Amino acid sequence: MSGVGRLYRIQEFAELAGVTVRTLHHYDRIGLLKPRRNSAGYRLYAERDLERLEHIVALKFLGLPLKQIKTLLGKARFELSEALALQQRVLKQKRELLNRTIAAVEEAEEALRQGQRPQAAILRKIIEVIEMQSSSNWTEKYYSPIAREKIEARKQQWSPELQERATKEWTDLFRDIEASLDEDPAGEKAQRLADRWCNLVGQFTGGDAQISEGLNRLWADRENWPEEAKRQTAPYANQRIWEFIGRAMAARKAR
Amino acid sequence: MSGVGRLYRIQEFAELAGVTVRTLHHYDRIGLLKPRRNSAGYRLYAERDLERLEHIVALKFLGLPLKQIKTLLGKARFELSEALALQQRVLKQKRELLNRTIAAVEEAEEALRQGQRPQAAILRKIIEVIEMQSSSNWTEKYYSPIAREKIEARKQQWSPELQERATKEWTDLFRDIEASLDEDPAGEKAQRLADRWCNLVGQFTGGDAQISEGLNRLWADRENWPEEAKRQTAPYANQRIWEFIGRAMAARKAR
DNA sequence: GCTTGACTTTGACGTTACGTCAGAGTTGAA
DNA sequence: TTCAACTCTGACGTAACGTCAAAGTCAAGC
Structure with missing residues (x-):
């Protein structure tokens, strides 16, 4: 010993x-x-x-x-491996961006060697890369590559008006659910709410399973969101509402 | 108009x-x-x-x-293109590290899938990469790949005692030069100092032109060094000494 | 037992590139 | 003239520590 x-x-x-x-x-x-x-x-x-x-x-x-x-x-090892997979996506995105950046700088140096004005040379090349899609959206890591493409496609059709309507419908639904928290999750009223819920989710996912899966990952990891996103979605973060809907959905499937 | x-x-x-x-x-x-x-x-x-x-x-x-x-x-466009080339090296180093990291995470995930304990799996793989040489030395960007290899080789032979002796010799040399700042840079005394200077530089570069070139870049960019490095080398940053030696070396070549 | 140098503690401000209020003044259209 | 929308400065917050500074602790040598 x-x-x-x-x-x-x-x-x-x-x-x-x-x-x-x-x-x-x-x-x-x-x-x-x-x-x-x-x-x-x-x-x-x-x-x-x-x-x-x-x-x-x-x-x-x-x-x-x-x-x-x-x-x-x-936490448990499971969460660790989830987090690892997420971070892996982040790293790969970084690598892509880095590769494009390096290529841009290379072109810029080439242009410089050929005597162009630095403004024209460096700036244009590098800015191109930045604009390309350095967007670096923090939600991207939650979706699979296929899901991301699909989301991109659906974005095209999301006009600001649709966006506003969707926000309103969600807000209304949350208000209605909050008022019904004491109802039976399996009851008539709760089931109608669950239907509305499914509809709205469907409007975003387009019924696509992969987008849906990414969305779940996104919500499950809420604690690690950037502060700003947390604040903006705070009104939708009522734990009891999510539990209620969870139970209502369970009852729904059971039928 | x-x-x-x-x-x-x-x-x-x-x-x-x-x-x-x-x-x-x-x-x-x-x-x-x-x-x-x-x-x-x-x-x-x-x-x-x-x-x-x-x-x-x-x-x-x-x-x-x-x-x-x-x-x-x-500043002028020339400096800009210098800086661009430097940053390009930084970016490439980052990319290398990223690639190794991604590979390590991949291995870790694989190991996890095979049910190993997370400690063993994740940790070992990733730490290996870190240790490998995440060292990420901030001076590396100033040297060409070939020069870096040569420096690595010379490092092997630099014992702590040699290091200490070199530091002392440089310190002594700076003290002596400072005391001779009013002498003629082309005169006997200044030339002896210039000789000592060349000797010491030679000890580090091994007379290699590429290492020498990188070292020049390194010193020229002193204003952009990390704070800590600036402080540590502050005693050697006396502008007048460098000018004096510069003139002495010029006179030396002219002979 | 005491000194002394090496080590440790907490506290507090500095760093980088902004984000996020707060309180007060400015603009310009109705 | 009113009032929403915009702008100003100041000041604190962020992430992950770095860098002192003042004060207490440890252990070896005398």
Whole structure:
């Protein structure tokens, strides 16, 4: 028996793991990696902390924010593999953009060598790439490539008026559901609401299963959305409504 | 004659250029894009401002910091093309790292699918890539690939003791030069100092022209170094010393 | 037992490129 | 003249730490 394993003080531990002391301070403060303390308040890191820190470093390397890493490391391996798949898509998008950028700079340098004015040369080439679709939509990662194409296609037909009408219908539906939260999810009234729900979802997905699947992933990962998106969809985030609809849909299928 | 062209107020201009109003406020404050003002203090943007803003956006897209963009846009096209070539190397390094990362995640996912514990699977694969050489040395971009290889080779032979001795010799040399700043750069004493200088440079470059070239680029771009590096090399940044040595070397060649 | 240098703690401000209010003034059409 | 829409500046927030600074702790040597 070799006991419980060594304890490291912060500097030694930092060198061992290849991070800075300040980083460990930071992780401690945000609750990402909280070591034991001795009586004087010194941090004491154990082997298990090293393991966790290695996880953190690896996930950070993939570009995941610390906040998400924190929740991820508390959950099951399934969620981890989901997150990994998502991040993989993000990385691939980045790579595409990088490739186009590199190509653009190459063309710009070529043009420069041929003596063109830098404005014309650099700017035009690079701006082209930016406009192309650096759009870099944060929702894209939730959809499969096929689903993305389909969504692109449907976008063409979404006029601002349709958009506005859809927003209104959703808002109305949410209001109606909220007023009916005490009804029986399997009852007549709830089922009519569930029908309206399905209709509206269908309007966006076009009944397509792959778009639908992506949409589910999107909603399931709400906690990791950018702040702005969270605020804008806050009125639709009422937990009880989603539960109610969930039950109503279950009852619906059961019939 | 259509006059001097329209003037835009901030919101319209922002939409025109595809940036936010706040971004324009920011660029104004840091002196990157300063439009005219009307009597009430409203910003008035002209066509020329649009041109400059497009440059800014393009260079920012390549990952250049605003500070550097600011100095770059004040200089000649030559510097711009230099900077472009440098940034191109940075982009390519990023791409390499991205490719390895994507491959690692792929392997990790595969391992996960085969039911391995996430620790073993994800961690090991990804950490391997990180360690490989995510080192991501900020000086690398200044050297050609061939020069980098040669530097890597020479690194093997640079023991800590050699490092320390070199640092001391440089420090001594700088002290001696500083004490001789009033001498004639072509004189006996200055020439002996120039000899020592060449010797020390030779110790690092091994007399290699390509390494030498990269080293020149590195020093020339000092203003864009990370803060830390600037501080650490501050003692060697005495402008007058470099000018003195420059003149001494010129006199040396002339002989 | 005491000194001393290396190490540790928390606090607080700096960094980059803006986002997001808040309070107050300006513009221009009805 | 009114009023919505727009603009101004100032100031705090963000992510992930870096960089001091002041004060307490540890352990080795005297």
